[in-house]
Every structure is written in structure tokens, then in C-alpha cells.
Amino acid sequence: MASVDFDRVCKVYPNGTRAVWDYSLQVNDGELMVFVGPSGCGKSTLLRLTAGLEEPTSGTLSIGGRAVSGPPQQRNVAMVFQDYALYPHMSVRGNLEFPLRMRRLSRDEIRQRVDSAAALLEMTEWLDRLPKELSGGQRQRVAMGRALVRDPTVFLLDEPLSNLDAKLRVQVRSEIAELQHRMGTTMIYVTHDQVEAMTLGDRVAVIHQGYLQQVASPRDLYERPSNVFVASFIGNPPMNLFSTRLSVDGGGRVVMLLGDQPLPVVPRRVAAARLRASLDRPLTAGVRPEVFRLASDESRAGCVQVRVEDVEYLGHEMLVRVRAGRAEGGAGTGPIVVRLSGIHGTSKGETLSLEIDGAEVHLFDEDGNALSD
Numbered sequence: 416m417a418s419v420d421f422d423r424v425c426k427v428y429p430n431g432t433r434a435v436w437d438y439s440l441q442v443n444d445g446e447l448m449v450f451v452g453p454s455g456c457g458k459s460t461l462l463r464l465t466a467g468l469e470e471p472t473s474g475t476l477s478i479g480g481r482a483v484s485g486p487p488q489q490r491n492v493a494m495v496f497q498d499y500a501l502y503p504h505m506s507v508r509g510n511l512e513f514p515l516r517m518r519r520l521s522r523d524e525i526r527q528r529v530d531s532a533a534a535l536l537e538m539t540e541w542l543d544r545l546p547k548e549l550s551g552g553q554r555q556r557v558a559m560g561r562a563l564v565r566d567p568t569v570f571l572l573d574e575p576l577s578n579l580d581a582k583l584r585v586q587v588r589s590e591i592a593e594l595q596h597r598m599g600t601t602m603i604y605v606t607h608d609q610v611e612a613m614t615l616g617d618r619v620a621v622i623h624q625g626y627l628q629q630v631a632s633p634r635d636l637y638e639r640p641s642n643v644f645v646a647s648f649i650g651n652p653p654m655n656l657f658s659t660r661l662s663v664d665g666g667g668r669v670v671m672l673l674g675d676q677p678l679p680v681v682p683r684r685v686a687a688a689r690l691r692a693s694l695d696r697p698l699t700a701g702v703r704p705e706v707f708r709l710a711s712d713e714s715r716a717g718c719v720q721v722r723v724e725d726v727e728y729l730g731h732e733m734l735v736r737v738r739a740g741r742a743e744g745g746a747g748t749g750p751i752v753v754r755l756s757g758i759h760g761t762s763k764g765e766t767l768s769l770e771i772d773g774a775e776v777h778l779f780d781e782d783g784n785a786l787s788d
Contacts, residue, residue, distance in 0.1 A: 422439055656701050661696070721738060
């Protein structure tokens with residue numbers, strides 16, 4: 416087991432493509448770290464740099480406190496690829512034995528490691544089968560086993576579940592988390608799927624256009640996004656974001672406009688002095704879909720009138736797309752997605768009264784950074 420340290424790592428390809436820029440992060444010993452971001456953001460490049468399949472243009476990469484460079488065989492890391500990369504002509508046992516034979520281990524040690532990994536991953540009964548005789552989930556488990564027998568200090572997984580159907584992804588995701596918990600091995604997991612990131616990671620690193628945006632626990636990412644990109648990327652449906660300005664109403668409360676309707680805002684993570692210093696400045700406000708509630712008293716502060724534009728009924732819940740007020744001369748919110756319980760019936764064209772807890776409003780400055788202390 417070992418930590419992995421990225422110190423101002425950059426990767427620029429010969430054609431000028433800047434895949435990773437000024438990336439600094441420590442993956443702790445025994446941690447399951449997830450790199451998440453849209454396609455092309457640089458997350459797989461970081462994995463390949465760690466494995467030794469690419470060399471950084473600048474910066475330092477260290478494993479176990481030792482700066483590393485050179486080919487993959489000089490690093491005790493194991494990588495599980497998106498397409499499994501199993502040898503089709505070899506049995507499961509042959510696939511598991513192959514990396515050990517390349518290291519010239521004894522027959523007894525190879526047998527012991529293969530049998531141990533097969534038992535741990537509950538695939539002993541498949542050892543004599545060919546990959547074509549296995550399901551997608553079983554082939555993924557064999558790929559994990561082939562990495563496991565090497566007894567690596569670091570596991571690297573590059574979108575390992577992307578070829579599985581939705582139900583199987585949930586099952587294998589749980590198995591990976593349980594395996595990492597039992598082994599305590601440092602693991603870096605790359606995905607573009609935020610659900611995988613949020614359910615698997617001890618911490619999650621959000622990457623966009625080659626830059627690290629934020630690294631935090633899944634809860635902190637969701638509750639305290641550091642900028643507009645993280646706020647919009649983490650969460651499904653994503654956070655509602657719209658331009659606004661803060662002002663003070665006749666009662667001395669700080670309010671923002673939602674459409675053309677004032678909404679008191681008292682974000683719990685923004686000091687009152689900081690909030691008032693932002694009055695009448697262009698800001699971006701963010702409200703998550705689940706923060707909205709059907710109003711029990713339309714006269715209460717924080718209650719707004721909205722028009723229903725579309726309804727997605729999902730059984731236990733509804734995703735309702737609404738528009739607040741006229742939006743002209745106001746904040747110009749555009750459509751807002753609201754998550755409501757499925758027991759409430761609503762339809763297109765209906766007017767709803769919604770309550771919003773002003774403490775749950777997120778605010779971001781002109782540069783898109785969170786307005787928090």
C-alpha cells in the first residue's frame with residue numbers, strides 16, 4: 416500500500432493539447448479516490464501518468480513517497496481497463512496466471528495467489544472457462560482478479576463499469592467498494608458517472624478541462640461546491656443556476672429575485688458581512704431541486720408562484736419543470752427543475768406555490784467561485 420502524490424503535474428501532448436495542467440493532489444494510503452469529470456477532462460490521462468503509460472511534461476509524481484518515472488514495470492501498480500483486456504484464448508486461470516508467469520514466480524506461489532484471488536472474488540468455479548463463456552460482470556471480476564494477484568501497492572481502474580447494464584453496474588460497484596474496504600489498498604477510480612463517484616469514493620476529485628476544480632468527500636461536494644462547475648456537475652438533476660443580484664427589502668432582509676419575485680436569502684455558509692458586501696453585484700444563485708416544497712401558507716416569506724411547463728412522473732417522485740414569474744426585469748431564471756413527491760398530482764399549465772429555505776441557496780461571485788467563508 417502507498418500514497419500517490421501529484422505535485423504540479425502537467426501533461427501537454429506534441430500537438431499542443433493540454434490534457435492536465437498544474438495538478439496537485441495527494442491520494443492517501445489506503446484511500447479510494449475517485450477522479451470524475453466529463454469526457455476529455457484529463458482524468459484518464461492522470462491514470463495513465465500514474466501507471467507509467469505516459470510521462471508528465473512537468474511536475475512530479477510520487478508513489479509511496481518516492482518520485483517515479485520510467486516504464487510501468489518499475490511501479491508496483493495494477494490497472495483495470497474499460498474493455499477488460501482479457502486474453503480470449505486463455506482460460507480464467509490462464510489470465511490470472513499470466514502476469515505472475517511474466518514475473519517468473521514459482522508454480523506454488525502462482526497457484527496460491529490465483530486460488531486466493533479466485534476465492535476472494537467468488538469465481539473459483541469459472542477458472543477453467545474461457546472469457547467468451549462469461550457474462551460482462553464475470554469478465555469484469557476476472558479483470559479485477561488479474562490485477563489483484565499481482566499484490567499491487569496501488570489499484571487503478573479506468574471506467575471499469577461502463578460496459579455493464581444499469582443493474583449489474585450497481586452490483587459490481589458494491590463489490591469493488593467491499594473489496595477495497597477489505598484489502599485496504601490504495602485505489603484510484605476514474606469515471607464520468609457522478610453516481611459512481613458519489614457512492615464509491617472516500618474523496619472525489621472533480622476535474623474540468625485539465626484543471627482540478629475541487630477535492631472533497633461526496634457530502635462536502637454536494638453541500639459545499641466550490642464553484643459553478645462543481646455545483647452543476649454534482650447532483651442529478653443538477654443544481655438550478657441563474658443570474659441574480661442581492662438587495663435589501665423594506666424589512667431590512669437581504670433578498671434576491673427569483674423571476675420577478677423577492678426571495679429572502681440567508682445562506683448558512685456566508686457571513687452576514689460578506690453577504691451585505693455583495694449587494695447589487697452580479698452573482699449566480701444556485702438552488703437544488705429538492706430544496707423546493709409545496710407551500711402550506713402562500714403568505715409566508717420564501718413562497719413563490721411558478722407555472723408548470725413539464726412533468727416527469729417517476730413513481731416515488733416527480734421532476735417538475737417550472738418557470739417563476741415573468742422573468743423580465745428580474746433575475747431571468749428560465750426553466751427551473753423541482754423535485755416533488757410522486758403522491759402530489761400536478762399537470763402542465765398549472766400554477767404552484769413553492770417554499771424555498773433561504774439558508775439552502777448557494778451564491779457564486781462573478782468568477783463563478785462560491786461566496787462562502
